[in-house]
Amino acid sequence: MTRWMRTETFAAWAFMAPGLLIVAVFVLWPILYGIPLSLTDYSVIGETHYVGFENYVTAMHDRSFLTSLWNSLVYVLIVPCIQIISILMAILVNTRLPLIKAFRAAYYVPVVTSMVAVALMWSWLFSSNGVVNYILMQLGVIQEQVGWLSTSSTALYALMFITLWKGLGYYMVLYLAGLQSIPSELYEAAMIDGANRGQMIWRITIPLLRPHILFCTLISLMGAIRVFDEMFVLTKGGPGNATLTSSLYIYQKGLEQFNFGYASALGLIVSVIIGALSIVVFRLNRKGGVQTYS
Amino acid sequence: MNKAMEHSREHTLSSAATLRIVKKVIRYTLIYALLILIALLMTGPFLWLLSVSLMPGRNVFSNPPAILPTFIDFANYAQVWNYMNFPRYIMNTVMITAMGVVANIILSCMTAYPLALFRFKGRDTVFAILIATMIIPSATAMIVHYLTIQWLHLGNTYLGVVLPAAVSVFNIFLMRQTFLSIPSEIRDSGKMDGASELRIWWQLVLPLVKPGIAVILLLEVMAFWNNFLWPIVVLDDPEKYPLAAALTYLNGQFSYNFGWIAAGTIISVIPIIVVFLFTQRYYMEGLAGAVKG
Numbered sequence: 001m002t003r004w005m006r007t008e009t010f011a012a013w014a015f016m017a018p019g020l021l022i023v024a025v026f027v028l029w030p031i032l033y034g035i036p037l038s039l040t041d042y043s044v045i046g047e048t049h050y051v052g053f054e055n056y057v058t059a060m061h062d063r064s065f066l067t068s069l070w071n072s073l074v075y076v077l078i079v080p081c082i083q084i085i086s087i088l089m090a091i092l093v094n095t096r097l098p099l100i101k102a103f104r105a106a107y108y109v110p111v112v113t114s115m116v117a118v119a120l121m122w123s124w125l126f127s128s129n130g131v132v133n134y135i136l137m138q139l140g141v142i143q144e145q146v147g148w149l150s151t152s153s154t155a156l157y158a159l160m161f162i163t164l165w166k167g168l169g170y171y172m173v174l175y176l177a178g179l180q181s182i183p184s185e186l187y188e189a190a191m192i193d194g195a196n197r198g199q200m201i202w203r204i205t206i207p208l209l210r211p212h213i214l215f216c217t218l219i220s221l222m223g224a225i226r227v228f229d230e231m232f233v234l235t236k237g238g239p240g241n242a243t244l245t246s247s248l249y250i251y252q253k254g255l256e257q258f259n260f261g262y263a264s265a266l267g268l269i270v271s272v273i274i275g276a277l278s279i280v281v282f283r284l285n286r287k288g289g290v291q292t293y294s
Numbered sequence: 295m296n297k298a299m300e301h302s303r304e305h306t307l308s309s310a311a312t313l314r315i316v317k318k319v320i321r322y323t324l325i326y327a328l329l330i331l332i333a334l335l336m337t338g339p340f341l342w343l344l345s346v347s348l349m350p351g352r353n354v355f356s357n358p359p360a361i362l363p364t365f366i367d368f369a370n371y372a373q374v375w376n377y378m379n380f381p382r383y384i385m386n387t388v389m390i391t392a393m394g395v396v397a398n399i400i401l402s403c404m405t406a407y408p409l410a411l412f413r414f415k416g417r418d419t420v421f422a423i424l425i426a427t428m429i430i431p432s433a434t435a436m437i438v439h440y441l442t443i444q445w446l447h448l449g450n451t452y453l454g455v456v457l458p459a460a461v462s463v464f465n466i467f468l469m470r471q472t473f474l475s476i477p478s479e480i481r482d483s484g485k486m487d488g489a490s491e492l493r494i495w496w497q498l499v500l501p502l503v504k505p506g507i508a509v510i511l512l513l514e515v516m517a518f519w520n521n522f523l524w525p526i527v528v529l530d531d532p533e534k535y536p537l538a539a540a541l542t543y544l545n546g547q548f549s550y551n552f553g554w555i556a557a558g559t560i561i562s563v564i565p566i567i568v569v570f571l572f573t574q575r576y577y578m579e580g581l582a583g584a585v586k587g
Binding site for chain 1: 325
């Protein structure tokens with residue numbers, strides 16, 4: 001054993017080598033390799049040529065792609081809904097009432113089940129003579145049956161509902177952790193000052209949850225733009241292109257039509273959009289939509 | 295007069311107390327009503343699916359919907375179990391999940407350990423690159439993964455299924471956060487006794503980060519158990535599919551046989567729900583702790 005091999009630097013790299021190799025090949029390489037790949041017409045058949053920015057020009061005129069981008073952006077509407085509902089749920093379960101742990105577990109069940117199972121289930125619930133229509137008609141919300149997943153105007157929103165429903169428990173747990181880290185003295189002090197429940201939530205809870213809100217917003221944002229499983233199992237992008245999202249379109253171009261070059265170009269465009277939106281979220285969070293007195 | 299005053303004071307006191315109790319009862323009733331309503335919304339669909347699977351011949355679309363079964367018959371389960379070769383798919387899923395979970399635990403513990411506790415040149419660079427990969431996610435990763443797996447001749451193998459997800463940057467961060475809480479004296483004491491770096495890691499440090507390992511274990515069990523898309527892409531042979539992938543196949547074949555699909559779905563969902571219910575305490579606490587860091 002040489003002296004160098006006994007140093008901490010050597011040991012450090014030896015520990016990290018296997019993990020970093022995997023990260024390099026399966027995380028870093030796809031990001032880097034996507035760039036040159038997007039400048040070619042690489043596919044399984046025929047020779048590969050350098051085509052410059054042709055793929056990007058094609059993308060800008062590809063109506064299906066533009067529709068898919070729009071649908072992905074519409075999907076982002078679930079991000080604020082997720083935060084609001086899961087924060088309210090976290091506040092509701094942040095007590096020591098009997099059975100509260102059973103309720104928390106029940107809310108988490110959709111999170112642990114596979115999207116395939118969830119999607120199959122909801123495809124029946126949402127069908128025109130399914131349970132959702134039955135309940136809504138009993139309540140008098142709708143007058144006649146709606147094919148939620150087979151109607152262009154509702155399909156995307158029905159899928160958004162499924163995503164929301166499946167994710168709420170996960171975000172609830174994250175926010176619950178945030179709530180439990182807030183010292184109770186703050187609420188006691190506010191109570192003495194005569195603050196009501198709403199004021200306490202708005203002036204204490206929300207400002208102190210901000211790191212959690214940032215984290216949850218970012219991961220749900222990335223999840224929303226890259227949403228795939230729901231439409232892959234349920235609608236394949238239909239009816240028409242009503243539920244075609246960018247991830248699904250990239251998958252179809254790349255792994256169904258084996259048009260790797262074009263799919264890479266589309267992927268890079270989407271990555272840039274995700275990056276830009278993440279920066280916007282960071283900025284908004286720093287400026288703060290909510291006032292704090294720290 | 296004195297007595298009368300006392301009496302009236304007592305009376306107002308007791309009525310105030312009653313009012314408080316009534317208010318409390320109303321409050322708790324409302325809270326529990328809300329809790330039950332949400333629970334019904336979150337688990338009702340599963341209960342309904344269970345009912346459908348247990349009542350062969352009953353129409354899925356019968357109105358009013360049956361949340362609780364009116365009779366119980368396991369015919370759907372018996373038939374779909376015979377048709378689908380479930381033991382095989384369960385074995386496949388267990389294999390893939392075990393490989394993926396072990397790889398993730400070992401690799402993230404190894405990679406995160408020096409990042410948290412060693413001083414060496416390049417540490418900050420490695421860390422910065424890892425953060426960057428999380429900010430710029432590749433939307434086309436699956437395509438490049440597919441090419442890489444083909445190039446490595448790992449198509450149609452479980453290694454090919456597991457390798458791209460053998461370690462995630464998220465898990466590395468999570469373990470780094472856990473390792474950071476370990477005092478440096480632990481490593482120093484091991485060195486003083488002349489233990490090798492590998493032994494210090496294995497015998498002294500790893501036992502202290504069990505909560506972090508538990509979180510990765512549970513997160514990855516769920517991720518690998520439920521994964522269906524990548525196995526479909528990599529595996530040419532449907533016999534090698536894990537449960538979730540086989541389920542999409544079943545749905546394609548028998549989209550009209552609701553009872554079978556419901557039974558198959560319940561079979562695939564039950565193991566993961568049972569695992570979750572038994573480990574939820576560690577899971578919820580661990581997940582909460584991991585994000586705090």
